[in-house]
Amino acid sequence: MFNLAALIRRDTDKLAHMITQEQGKTLPDARGDVFRGLQVVEHAASVPTLQMGEHLPVATDMDTYTIRQPLGVTAGICPFNFPAMIPLWMFPMSTAVGNTMVLKPSERDPGAAVHLAKLAMEAGLPKGVLNLVHGTHDTVNFMCDHPSIKAISFVGGDRAGRHIFARGTANGKRVQANTAAKNHGVIVPDCNVNSTLNSIVGAAFGAAGQRCMALPVLIFIGDSAKLIPELVQRASKLTVNGGLEPDTDVGPMISAQALARAEQIISESEAMGAKVVLDGRGVSVPKYPKGWFLAHHHPKRNSRHALLQGGDLCACPRDHDGQDARRAIDIINANPYGNGTAVFTNNGAAARKFANEIDVGQVGINVPIPVPLPMFAFTGSRGSIAGDINFYGKSGVQFYTQIKTVTALWKAEDAVSTKAAVAMPTLK
Numbered sequence: 001m002f003n004l005a006a007l008i009r010r011d012t013d014k015l016a017h018m019i020t021q022e023q024g025k026t027l028p029d030a031r032g033d034v035f036r037g038l039q040v041v042e043h044a045a046s047v048p049t050l051q052m053g054e055h056l057p058v059a060t061d062m063d064t065y066t067i068r069q070p071l072g073v074t075a076g077i078c079p080f081n082f083p084a085m086i087p088l089w090m091f092p093m094s095t096a097v098g099n100t101m102v103l104k105p106s107e108r109d110p111g112a113a114v115h116l117a118k119l120a121m122e123a124g125l126p127k128g129v130l131n132l133v134h135g136t137h138d139t140v141n142f143m144c145d146h147p148s149i150k151a152i153s154f155v156g157g158d159r160a161g162r163h164i165f166a167r168g169t170a171n172g173k174r175v176q177a178n179t180a181a182k183n184h185g186v187i188v189p190d191c192n193v194n195s196t197l198n199s200i201v202g203a204a205f206g207a208a209g210q211r212c213m214a215l216p217v218l219i220f221i222g223d224s225a226k227l228i229p230e231l232v233q234r235a236s237k238l239t240v241n242g243g244l245e246p247d248t249d250v251g252p253m254i255s256a257q258a259l260a261r262a263e264q265i266i267s268e269s270e271a272m273g274a275k276v277v278l279d280g281r282g283v284s285v286p287k288y289p290k291g292w293f294l295a296h297h298h299p300k301r302n303s304r305h306a307l308l309q310g311g312d313l314c315a316c317p318r319d320h321d322g323q324d325a326r327r328a329i330d331i332i333n334a335n336p337y338g339n340g341t342a343v344f345t346n347n348g349a350a351a352r353k354f355a356n357e358i359d360v361g362q363v364g365i366n367v368p369i370p371v372p373l374p375m376f377a378f379t380g381s382r383g384s385i386a387g388d389i390n391f392y393g394k395s396g397v398q399f400y401t402q403i404k405t406v407t408a409l410w411k412a413e414d415a416v417s418t419k420a421a422v423a424m425p426t427l428k
Contacts, residue, residue: 001045001096003123008038008088011119015112019083020243022109024252025207027244030084034112036371037088040392043374044092050397051097059427062409068401070098071150071174075143077164078105079156080254081210083112089378090153091120091130093396102131102149104139108254144168151400153391154178155212158383165386176399177386178378181339184217184332185368186354187224188325188345195366196344197227201234203342203368204313208253212384213340213362213369217314219328228315232278235313241285266312325350333359338382342368361385 008015016030025033053066076090087103094101105113110132117132133139140160143149144167151174154164161179168175185200203215220227243251253259263281270276316331332341342364343354351365361381364370372378377393389399407427 001041001047001092001123004092004120004125005038005041005045007119007123008034008041008116011115012038015084015115017244018111018115019109020251022111023080023083024243024254025210026248026251029207029251030243033082034084037082037085040085040088040374041092043392044096047093047096047397050394051401053403058407061411062407062427064405064407067404067406068097068397069404071400071402072099073148074099074101074151074400075149075153076101076103077140077143077152077154077156078103078113080106080108081207081212082155083109084116086155087113087116089155089391089396091116093392094153094400095120095125095129097397097400099400100129100131102133102143104133104135104143107134107136110134140164141167144173145171147171149173151175152177153399155391161386174389174399175387176389176391178212178339178380178391179384179386180337181212181214181380181384182217182335182337183213183215183340183342183360184219184328184335185215185341186219186325186328186332186343186345187221187227188343188347188350189222189224190346191224191344192346192366193227193230197231197234199342199344199366199368200231200313201238205235205238205250208250209312210254210258211369212380213371215340215342215368216312217316219316219331221325221328225315228277231313231315235278240280240283242287245287262312269314325353329354329357336383339380339384340364340370342366342370361390 012031012034015034016027019025019030019033020027023030051068053068055063055065058064074094076087076094078086078090083105087105091101091103103113103117114132117130120130121127133143140163143152144164152164152168154161154175154177156179158180161177165175165177185203187196187200200215200218203213206214209216238249239247240250241248253262266276266279266281338360340362341358341360343351344366345351345354355363355365359382361379361384362370362372372393374392377395378391379395380390389395391399
């Protein structure tokens with residue numbers, strides 16, 4: 001793992017260019033994609049400590065101890081939006097604890113995963129430990145059905161994740177499937193305005209919104225809705241262009257179909273009465289006339305539950321009854337998904353109340369995208385994950401290992417009784 005980490009650092013720019021050319025995100029964003037994956041590789045280098053078992057003398061001459069053993073063959077199925085980070089969530093943790101892995105990168109942008117596999121071999125990973133396969137539905141179903149595969153990790157869309165979880169578990173496999181999200185931000189009037197607005201614009205429109213931890217919904221407490229015009233102004237200054245072009249803020253979406261779906265949802269929301277106050281539909285980029293781009297837009301709409309990766313921001317200002325913290329918490333908890341949420345405030349008591357009462361797996365306090373560092377775990381919850389063991393950290397070790405308990409009796413002398421004991425052992 002130390003060798004792999006060094007090689008990833010060496011090839012960061014090469015990997016970032018691959019990601020930008022295939023996926024479209026800006027070059028600085030692609031470097032961040034690689035860096036956040038590298039952090040998990042570094043964490044995997046410390047896995048012996050996390051894999052340690054427990055030991056306890058439980059009776060005279062008797063000890064009980066646990067061993068964390070690898071499962072065998074594991075599988076990873078990756079999304080298009082993080083071509084380096086998500087593979088690096090999976091195969092370093094799995095192989096570090098002793099498994100082999102069959103990894104399927106997204107068919108839309110497999111280049112970074114292929115290069116990472118080459119780096120793993122260069123780092124000294126034995127042949128056959130990491131194996132790449134390519135394909136779509138049939139490949140995924142094969143992985144779900146193959147009897148040698150004991151566990152499947154998946155990150156991606158809701159429909160695919162539910163299918164993989166159902167099919168994999170029906171075949172007796174352990175499955176962790178991180179799926180859809182609709183993350184909410186709450187703006188309290190006492191927030192640091194400049195920091196909050198910049199954080200929101202970056203979290204909503206970065207990577208054209210194609211992140212499972214993007215922040216597409218805002219709830220304004222009290223009179224904080226007065227910040228909407230300034231929010232629109234800052235969003236309007238973002239530059240839409242090719243990901244390799246200097247000073248680009250928002251690159252292209254992954255496909256024409258993704259663009260069309262995003263524009264359709266915006267149009268449907270507008271028909272429902274939403275007011276689009278910053279419209280990016282129909283944007284064109286002169287240098288890329290055949291490119292498919294979606295500019296930033298800021299709709300205030302009612303269809304908050306639509307799953308949309310397209311750089312949209314739904315503003316929910318104070319209603320006629322007055323919007324308070326309790327109402328904001330209820331709105332978020334009523335949403336079926338639970339990946340992330342954020343509150344922007346300088347009130348410690350309000351932040352603590354929010355963190356304690358919100359039913360979402362990852363909470364940011366003045367942090368718009370609260371993805372934990374790898375010594376913790378990515379703890380999406382409710383409708384955002386199928387399965388009960390999360391990615392990386394201690395959870396990653398638990399997912400990729402099976403615990404075995406050994407109870408051992410060692411006596412210096414032979415048994416003093418010649419009669420067999422048939423009662424329940426009490427370990428005295």
